[in-house]
Amino acid sequence: MKPRGNLTTERAGVNFVRIAVESAGSLFKEINLQHDYGHDATIMLVIDGQIRPREIAVQIKSGVSYLSPMKCTIPASADHLFFYAEHDLDTIGIVFDPEQQRAWWIDLRKAAREFRRSNSQTGTSISFKKSLWNEFNKEDFESILMPTLLGEAPRAPVDRLCTWVTSDDQETHDLGVRAIRARHRCRSETWSCLIETFLARSADQLSIEVAISLAMLLGHDNIGYWGNEIPSEIRGPAIREVLKFGPREIAKILMMLPDRDFERPSLGYSLMPLFGKGADTPAIFEVISKSEVYSDEIRELAGDLLAWYRSDPHFWRFWRRD
Numbered sequence: 001m002k003p004r005g006n007l008t009t010e011r012a013g014v015n016f017v018r019i020a021v022e023s024a025g026s027l028f029k030e031i032n033l034q035h036d037y038g039h040d041a042t043i044m045l046v047i048d049g050q051i052r053p054r055e056i057a058v059q060i061k062s063g064v065s066y067l068s069p070m071k072c073t074i075p076a077s078a079d080h081l082f083f084y085a086e087h088d089l090d091t092i093g094i095v096f097d098p099e100q101q102r103a104w105w106i107d108l109r110k111a112a113r114e115f116r117r118s119n120s121q122t123g124t125s126i127s128f129k130k131s132l133w134n135e136f137n138k139e140d141f142e143s144i145l146m147p148t149l150l151g152e153a154p155r156a157p158v159d160r161l162c163t164w165v166t167s168d169d170q171e172t173h174d175l176g177v178r179a180i181r182a183r184h185r186c187r188s189e190t191w192s193c194l195i196e197t198f199l200a201r202s203a204d205q206l207s208i209e210v211a212i213s214l215a216m217l218l219g220h221d222n223i224g225y226w227g228n229e230i231p232s233e234i235r236g237p238a239i240r241e242v243l244k245f246g247p248r249e250i251a252k253i254l255m256m257l258p259d260r261d262f263e264r265p266s267l268g269y270s271l272m273p274l275f276g277k278g279a280d281t282p283a284i285f286e287v288i289s290k291s292e293v294y295s296d297e298i299r300e301l302a303g304d305l306l307a308w309y310r311s312d313p314h315f316w317r318f319w320r321r322d
Helices: 005-023 078-086 108-116 138-149 158-165 170-184 188-200 208-218 232-243 247-256 281-290 296-311 313-317
Strands: 027-030 041-047 050-062 071-076 091-097 102-107 124-129
Touching: 005 027, 005 041, 005 050, 005 091, 005 102, 005 138, 041 138, 050 071, 071 078, 071 091, 071 102, 071 108, 078 108, 091 108, 102 108, 102 124, 108 124, 158 170, 158 188, 170 188, 170 208, 188 208, 188 232, 188 247, 208 232, 208 247, 247 281, 247 296, 281 296, 296 313
Parallel strands: 050 091
Antiparallel strands: 027 041, 041 050, 071 124, 091 102
């Protein structure tokens, strides 16, 4: 007697995940099929031989029916979505490709909660991209998924994170900016990557985290100041590149703002080191306000900032970094 084909495929997926988890030193506890109501296993996280008080659940789908060239899909009934959304444990969904021997993951709890906000009574197929950051294997489980589950930045090399920063996928781009800033802010490659990406992309292709990172580089007590942390031979050249920003770059940052609020603790206030960076600030605002290259909204905002600068130069001197 031969086992049914789909059972063989299912076991291949479970075993793939088990090997990745156990090879990384964590504990994989499979759930008996008789008690499988939406979770196939749980994982107890172990870091440097120390068990962390953190357990997650996993739902594993295996087979080509859950895969397309660019995406993975996890079907879920309304009951499953309720289960994932409300369960005490975070649930990670994993889709395994038995032909390529590769897998990708998604935060099922988050996805279920987002879907249920407007569709609480129906099921769906949760689709997600195969991205640079969500492949499931031993190395990435250890360096990306585990830190993420513990609320930390991925522990990936600076060159890999820079490929995330420069990705056309906005989610990957945003994650890359935050991760490279958290893990490698003392590396010159980090600031070259962030500044070059900012200069090369349009405002709608940039995460606001890029602008926040540059403001933190210049120094802002409210959002972080690295003056004594980043070596001067790294920070100095990076700051000089930002101080070269002219009307085009400052207008781009203005386009990224969600509103016209510059009071603490608004995003506009967080970016004040960029707007008030040097003696050329009023000239930059004036050029933007008079240029037909920019929208009426951006021109008006630049004009208002110029008027504010002229009426309160003492306040603006506080933000100078030249």
